[in-house]
Amino acid sequence: KQEVTQIPAALSVPEGENLVLNCSFTDSAIYNLQWFRQDPGKGLTSLLLIQSSQREQTSGRLNASLDKSSGRSTLYIAASQPGDSATYLCAVETSGSRLTFGEGTQLTVNP
Amino acid sequence: DTGVSQDPRHKITKRGQNVTFRCDPISEHNRLYWYRQTLGQGPEFLTYFQNEAQLEKSRLLSDRFSAERPKGSFSTLEIQRTEQGDSAMYLCASSPWGEGARTEAFFGQGTRLTVV
Numbered sequence: 001k002q003e004v005t006q007i008p009a010a011l012s013v014p015e016g017e018n019l020v021l022n023c024s025f026t027d028s029a030i031y032n033l034q035w036f037r038q039d040p041g042k043g044l045t046s047l048l049l050i051q052s053s054q055r056e057q058t059s060g061r062l063n064a065s066l067d068k069s070s071g072r073s074t075l076y077i078a079a080s081q082p083g084d085s086a087t088y089l090c091a092v093e094t095s096g097s098r099l100t101f102g103e104g105t106q107l108t109v110n111p
Numbered sequence: 112d113t114g115v116s117q118d119p120r121h122k123i124t125k126r127g128q129n130v131t132f133r134c135d136p137i138s139e140h141n142r143l144y145w146y147r148q149t150l151g152q153g154p155e156f157l158t159y160f161q162n163e164a165q166l167e168k169s170r171l172l173s174d175r176f177s178a179e180r181p182k183g184s185f186s187t188l189e190i191q192r193t194e195q196g197d198s199a200m201y202l203c204a205s206s207p208w209g210e211g212a213r214t215e216a217f218f219g220q221g222t223r224l225t226v227v
Contacts, residue, residue, distance in 0.1 A: 004153070034216060043117075043202060044154070044218040051213070089153055091216075097167055098144070099204075099216060101153030 002027045002094050006102035013080055014110050021075040021105045023090030028068050031093040035064050035075050038087045038104070047088075048075070080109045113137060115219035117203050123225045124193055131189045132222045136205030143186050144216065145178055146202040147171065154202055160186060161208060193226045200224075 003026045013019055023033075032051045036044040048057045048064040050073070056065040063076040077084060087106045091099040116135040124130050136143045141162050146154035157176070158168045162183035172178075175193075180186040190197055200223050204216045 032214065036218070041223070043115075043220040044204075046215055046217060049213065049215040091153070093214065093216075097159060098156040098169075099146075099154075100156070103151070103153045 002030075002092060002100040004090060004092055004100050004102040006088075006090055006105050008105060009103065010106040010108075012108040012110065015080060015082060017080050017109075018076070018078050019080055019107075021077070021088050021090075021107070023073040023075070023102055025071045025073075025092045025100075027092075027094060028071050029094065030068065031095065033064075033066055033073050034091050034093070034099065035062075035073075036089040036091065038089060040087075044089065077107075080107075082109050082111050084109050115203055115205050115217050117201075117219035117222050119222055120220060121223045121225075123227060126195060126226055127192055129189065129191045130193060130224065131187055132201055132203075132224075134186045134188070134203030134219060136185070136203070137217060140205035140207050140217075141183065142206045142208045142214075143180055144204040144206075145186070145188050146204065148200040148202055148221070149198075157188075190224075193224075195226045198224055198226045 007022045035047045050066040061078040087104040089104045091101045118133045144159040145157040148154040160180040175191045178188045200221045202221045204218045206214045206216045
């Protein structure tokens with residue numbers, strides 16, 4: 001059974017800092033890995049999708065890496081802003097069907 | 112708006128009542144998923160459809176839950192005889208599927224269910 005863990009559970013940083021969120025998964029036979037952002041009481045917004053054959057994806061200030069063999073992914077956020085405050089969720093797709101999510105990292109960026 | 116749409120956004124119901132939620136996926140997506148999320152947790156998979164066929168159901172989906180996707184377009188999720196433990200955010204997602212498809216999942220805004 002696939003299990004996804006995200007560390008840390010919560011993170012508070014001053015504006016402008018670069019930061020790294022971590023995600024690990026137990027079954028390396030994944031189809032892809034996706035990072036999402038969730039604002040309180042809202043749905044999920046897709047940030048980055050890394051397919052199993054890829055090692056990283058970039059979008060603006062975000063960079064996500066994937067190391068399938070070690071079962072790890074990181075989400076790097078450069079020059080953090082207060083508007084980045086949200087919960088960040090990592091999810092892996094196994095066998096081309098369901099997504100298995102971690103519990104998320106709650107990020108607060110202080111002005 | 113061409114994203115995933117869910118209705119209603121909020122639902123408050125009394126224990127024992129039936130409720131039905133609707134999801135309209137992105138039109139060209141042939142896969143549709145339902146997830147449930149409780150406070151402080153990541154979403155948990157409930158079921159998914161490829162076109163009109165329901166291909167997988169989680170053990171979380173008790174016999175009080177039923178989902179349909181007639182004609183492979185919108186989907187409904189019905190909960191019968193609601194219990195307080197059903198209180199959660201119900202999320203719908205859609206993605207393309209097929210050879211060479213980039214199976215990125217897009218989520219709706221969710222339906223927040225409160226059972227009192």
